[in-house]
Amino acid sequence: MTELDTSETIGLRMTRQLPATPEEVFDAYTDAEQQKIWFSILDEEPGIVEIEVDLRVGGTQKAVWGPDRDTLFTEVQTFLEIDRPHRLVTESTGNDPSGQTMTTHVVVTFEPHDGGTLVTVEQTGFPTPEMRDFFETMAWVGAFDRIEAYLTRR
């Protein structure tokens, strides 16, 4: 499930049910060697994936990926809170191939659910209060759809 959360703050909220215990999911999610496997497990074409993890508060996790050396995406997450196997709070800085960056706040929770683990990702903290106001305004939500349609058919 993916949704743009427009009720409280702008951000992404995604959930996924996984067939493993919270401990297993937390460890696979944070361990560099396991990440190297699952991060590209569904790639049909081999690309570039580099993962470095320093799992401690104040430490960072760096992921670099892309189809080739000229088209690389980077995400560096700084760990703010580590509560194995329940919760992970980070500050994420993304870099796209054109060199733009964006820093946001990420909370990932791992809850036992239905014999497996329910993972919830909540990402918030886009640049300004105005941006939040912008997405909170219901009048704007319809406009956003229209502008998106406009951008798509451009």
Add this chain to the structure above:
Amino acid sequence: MVQQQGLDRAFGALADETRRGILTRLGDGPATITELATPADMTLTGIRKHVDVLEAAGLVTTEKVGRVRQVRLGTERLDDAMAWISFYQRLWERRLDGLEAYFTLRNGASDGTKGTES
């Protein structure tokens, strides 16, 4: 950081209801200053000021056509914001899909009785 400042300016410009109204109208296609002023019940000068703010933020572009000024959506800033949401959406989908495939494969491999069903 220049990009981030640009985004700040864009979202600052969007904090005003009249300016959001202008963008909504422009979502249907380009309009002149006069056409924008009519439904908003505002003076041409008032609308022009709002359009100037939106243009400085990169949210609209304007072009003089004869004696009128044609206003249309400037997509660069909107593209920026959309691009970041899209960037992270794809990243998290990649992670969650990857983890799901990883554990599904592992569970299949450790449970011989289930065979090789896909």
